[in-house]
Amino acid sequence: LSTTRTIATQRSAMGLPTGRLAIWWVLVSEIVIFGGLLMSYVMHRIGHPEWGAEAAHTNTWLGATNTLVLLTSSLSAVLGHQAAEQGNGKKAARYLYFTFLGGLTFLIIKSFEWTAEIREGFTIQAGGFWSFYYTAAGLHAFHVLCGMLIMLWVANSARKNQDLHRVENIGIYWHFVDIVWIFLFPLLYIAK
Amino acid sequence: MADALPQEAHVPAHGHAAGHGHGEQNFFMKYLWSTDHKMIAFQYMFTGMALAMIGAFMAYVFRMQLAFPGHSVPGYGVVTPNNYNALITNHGSIMIFWVAMPVLIAGFGNFLIPLMIGADDMVFPRINRLSYQIFLLSALILVASLFVQNGGFGGAWTAYPPLSAVQRYNLTPIGASMWVIAVALEFVAFLLGGINFIVTSMNSRTRGMKAFDTPIVIWTIVIASILFMASVGPLIAGAVMLLFDQLLGTSFYDPNRGGDPILWQHLFWFFGHPEVYVVLFPAVGIVAEVITVFARKKLFAYKTVIYTFIGTGILSFFVWAHHQFVAGIDPRMANVFTVTTVLISIPIAEMMFVYIATLYGGSITLASPMLWALAFIGEFLIGGVTGIYLGASGLDIYFHDTYFVVAHFHYTFFPIAIIATFAGITFWFPKMFGRMMNETANKIHFWGTIIPFNGIFIPLFFLGAAGEHRRIFDYSSFPHLATPELQALRITATVSLIVMLLFQPIFIINFIMSAIRGKKAEKNPWKSNTLEWTADSPPPHGNWAEMPVCYRGPYEYHVPGRAEDYWPQNLPPDAQEAH
Numbered sequence: 040l041s042t043t044r045t046i047a048t049q050r051s052a053m054g055l056p057t058g059r060l061a062i063w064w065v066l067v068s069e070i071v072i073f074g075g076l077l078m079s080y081v082m083h084r085i086g087h088p089e090w091g092a093e094a095a096h097t098n099t100w101l102g103a104t105n106t107l108v109l110l111t112s113s114l115s116a117v118l119g120h121q122a123a124e125q126g127n128g129k130k131a132a133r134y135l136y137f138t139f140l141g142g143l144t145f146l147i148i149k150s151f152e153w154t155a156e157i158r159e160g161f162t163i164q165a166g167g168f169w170s171f172y173y174t175a176a177g178l179h180a181f182h183v184l185c186g187m188l189i190m191l192w193v194a195n196s197a198r199k200n201q202d203l204h205r206v207e208n209i210g211i212y213w214h215f216v217d218i219v220w221i222f223l224f225p226l227l228y229i230a231k
Numbered sequence: 232m233a234d235a236l237p238q239e240a241h242v243p244a245h246g247h248a249a250g251h252g253h254g255e256q257n258f259f260m261k262y263l264w265s266t267d268h269k270m271i272a273f274q275y276m277f278t279g280m281a282l283a284m285i286g287a288f289m290a291y292v293f294r295m296q297l298a299f300p301g302h303s304v305p306g307y308g309v310v311t312p313n314n315y316n317a318l319i320t321n322h323g324s325i326m327i328f329w330v331a332m333p334v335l336i337a338g339f340g341n342f343l344i345p346l347m348i349g350a351d352d353m354v355f356p357r358i359n360r361l362s363y364q365i366f367l368l369s370a371l372i373l374v375a376s377l378f379v380q381n382g383g384f385g386g387a388w389t390a391y392p393p394l395s396a397v398q399r400y401n402l403t404p405i406g407a408s409m410w411v412i413a414v415a416l417e418f419v420a421f422l423l424g425g426i427n428f429i430v431t432s433m434n435s436r437t438r439g440m441k442a443f444d445t446p447i448v449i450w451t452i453v454i455a456s457i458l459f460m461a462s463v464g465p466l467i468a469g470a471v472m473l474l475f476d477q478l479l480g481t482s483f484y485d486p487n488r489g490g491d492p493i494l495w496q497h498l499f500w501f502f503g504h505p506e507v508y509v510v511l512f513p514a515v516g517i518v519a520e521v522i523t524v525f526a527r528k529k530l531f532a533y534k535t536v537i538y539t540f541i542g543t544g545i546l547s548f549f550v551w552a553h554h555q556f557v558a559g560i561d562p563r564m565a566n567v568f569t570v571t572t573v574l575i576s577i578p579i580a581e582m583m584f585v586y587i588a589t590l591y592g593g594s595i596t597l598a599s600p601m602l603w604a605l606a607f608i609g610e611f612l613i614g615g616v617t618g619i620y621l622g623a624s625g626l627d628i629y630f631h632d633t634y635f636v637v638a639h640f641h642y643t644f645f646p647i648a649i650i651a652t653f654a655g656i657t658f659w660f661p662k663m664f665g666r667m668m669n670e671t672a673n674k675i676h677f678w679g680t681i682i683p684f685n686g687i688f689i690p691l692f693f694l695g696a697a698g699e700h701r702r703i704f705d706y707s708s709f710p711h712l713a714t715p716e717l718q719a720l721r722i723t724a725t726v727s728l729i730v731m732l733l734f735q736p737i738f739i740i741n742f743i744m745s746a747i748r749g750k751k752a753e754k755n756p757w758k759s760n761t762l763e764w765t766a767d768s769p770p771p772h773g774n775w776a777e778m779p780v781c782y783r784g785p786y787e788y789h790v791p792g793r794a795e796d797y798w799p800q801n802l803p804p805d806a807q808e809a810h
Contacts, residue, residue, distance in 0.1 A: 045352040055434065061355065061430045075465020079483075086491075087489075170482050
């Protein structure tokens with residue numbers, strides 16, 4: 040695809056680059072999507088104290104490992120942004136590939152976790168807690184996957200020193216995905 | 232601050248257009264794969280109009296069933312209970328999600344935002360195109376759902392579970408899931424479009440145009456997009472949950488599996504009530520543009536109106552449970568929501584007074600756009616006032632699910648989705664197609680729409696007040712409820728609907744004929760101030776050869792000391808009158 044840029048795209052009446060302004064609005068819409076889902080979960084959870092026993096079957100250690108993996112991948116996204124600021128596209132791309140690997144590790148660990156749980160009979164139909172567990176974590180994993188694909192695309196152009204401003208934008212998105220997990224982990228794993 | 236902006240406005244705009252392509256595009260690239268905001272606006276608008284015809288046909292079929300139960304409906308046949316449910320459900324869904332939203336926000340938003348702020352296009356033209364394509368896909372899925380085995384979804388447009396979640400209740404295993412998927416995709420399309428609208432309006436105003444120099448309709452479309460974005464999220468999550476309940480056997484909403492059906496109602500109405508304002512705001516914006524031009528007066532209290540809209544938008548997040556007064560919510564909570572609901576009528580009343588104050592002392596021309604705008608004020612007022620009855624939790628226990636509710640929200644939605652749209656189309660038609668509409672045909676169409684509209688819904692107020700329930704398919708099945716003395720009202724409503732529908736071809740023919748061979752329109756036929764009227768009619772790809780510069784607010788009509796009664800935004804302050 041050609042890089043069509045309209046005059047509108049290049050303007051900045053607010054003093055912010057267009058892409059960054061847009062990514063913040065994307066996050067606003069994402070916050071309410073996850074906010075609605077998590078609020079529904081919290082309200083249900085308060086009404087169903089017995090869900091604590093269900094939550095005890097989740098693997099807190101794997102969840103904690105995944106938290107660490109995601110946080111580390113966010114760190115390399117920040118370093119990638121720093122490199123992009125300095126105009127070093129190659130270095131930025133390397134950091135983004137590392138972040139991509141972090142996301143991949145996260146998904147692999149998650150799939151091991153889910154396989155074990157499904158084997159034990161805790162499927163998405165096993166009750167209210169498991170419905171929320173798979174839906175919320177699944178929606179989050181879908182965001183991780185989308186973020187990874189976009190990251191790959193951004194990194195490939197950053198490698199050629201093109202569109203370096205996108206390194207920051209995908210980083211902002213990745214931090215958001217990270218923060219959602221920071222909410223999901225205690226809600227789904229720790230609160231027994 | 233204008234000096235800080237890039238100097239692109241001074242150079243002819245063609246340097247940027249390498250990827251745009253001028254003239255050499257084939258049919259597919261020009262009409263179906265275009266990234267031009269005007270073409271995308273037309274795509275949205277025409278898709279919305281096509282679906283409006285489907286929605287109107289559905290209304291005709293079920294109104295015939297209600298007035299003449301059991302008789303074969305000409306053009307459709309005998310209406311079964313399942314047909315009836317699918318018809319009312321999809322009528323509501325189509326008119327709100329596939330007519331009001333695409334025409335008012337996406338159609339007018341796409342057409343007006345770049346033209347009114349002096350930009351060549353949206354900030355993300357390809358995301359804009361993607362937004363329409365997802366929208367089109369959602370519309371196709373919805374229409375297809377009407378023809379699958381067991382027919383379309385029939386659980387009402389609000390899709391309350393467990394009816395919507397459990398196949399053995401709704402009897403439409405395929406239709407119900409297709410409905411949810413279509414609605415969710417439609418939301419995604421409007422999120423993408425909304426981000427474009429918001430960012431474009433915030434960041435891409437032309438040189439010299441401050442936020443408070445943008446026309447009201449830009450403000451209202453942006454506020455509506457933000458409202459939509461902030462309210463639809465929980466329902467997107469909720470739609471995924473509903474889909475999983477239908478297809479994967481999760482237990483979010485089905486009480487037999489430990490779920491909570493009221494949860495859906497909260498998620499739905501947390502979106503559903505702001506949604507009313509999401510479609511209302513662009514409509515009142517269009518009306519504001521029309522009445523200032525045809526009253527040749529400055530909009531009364533421009534800034535106050537904007538703050539009022541923002542306040543209304545915030546307040547609209549705190550009224551949703553007034554849809555659930557009889558759903559078993561805590562009566563103390565119902566009291567709170569009664570108060571917030573009645574409170575929100577204050578800013579809306581203020582808006583009405585602002586429009587009346589704008590009209591006061593103006594030199595009013597009753598051209599067809601102005602007729603539609605004035606009709607909007609009058610008809611929406613009836614919708615607003617009857618809403619106060621329904622907002623009171625005590626009265627609502629009686630009125631709930633009667634035809635009074637149906638009449639009330641049609642008195643709000645019809646002015647929004649139909650009247651304001653006609654005001655906008657008749658007003659901007661010269662800019663859109665470069666030709667003038669036939670004014671006589673427009674006026675016949677106006678009266679032929681407005682009078683029967685009241686003929687449809689005033690009887691429904693009386694029916695509802697007499698206790699007629701909106702979910703009953705055939706009153707003759709309930710002899711003790713049938714109230715034969717009300718039959719005349721049911722027939723009046725149905726006949727009025729048919730009369731109204733018969734007047735619509737006048738508009739369609741006028742639209743097509745005027746677009747092809749109407750009188751050529753000049754750049755600024757209504758002598759309006761806003762920037763879109765400085766572009767050619769119709770504007771070329773890129774809108775202006777040289778981007779306009781803005782010097783003042785949009786409503787400088789009858790400025791003392793000026794010979795002409797208008798003062799276009801792009802006219803330098805020291806320029807002579809002749810231009």
